[in-house]
Amino acid sequence: MLAAVVAAGGLGVTAYGTFVSARVAEDQLNQSKVQNEERTMRQASRVNMWGEGKYEVIANRSLDPAYAWVIMRDGSREYPVVAGTLPPCTRVSIATSNLEEAIIDFVPKPHAKARRHSMSPAALWFVDTDGRAWRRDYQGGGLRPMYEPLKAVYAISNLVAKEEPLDECGAAS
Structure with a gap:
């Protein structure tokens, strides 16, 4: 027992x-x-976008470059506009009017003037150095991975962008 x-x-x-x-x-x-x-x-969390007056500002606070598109919205339709390579530790300011102009060229002429005033930035879409695509929604939206490719891409013909170095830059902890 x-x-x-x-x-x-x-x-x-x-x-x-x-x-x-x-x-x-x-x-x-x-x-x-x-x-x-x-x-x-790590890198994606250090790339942001916000508006400052007549400019859209994209900040890449990572130590690596990223390739970006600004997603402009007209009602429910979105237009990806190529912003190009974001250098490391850099703030890029793009005139909102340049983003609108890039799209207006592709909108039927009778509607172009009316559409210009209804467009607004919706998101930042970018690819990190590992080739992963991300979307950060403009108005405080979260960061999320993107799996579907961009359907149409509009290029800015005369991109007027101002680049400035960022002091607060480095690897995410």
């Missing part, structure tokens, strides 16, 4: 040890997934 109690106790300790080991392994796996996601988003 005593041997059965000791065996059952040993079995209980072994089962508890196995349960604890499984929990530790699961926690380590979850932590590894979080670290991998953070590593994947």
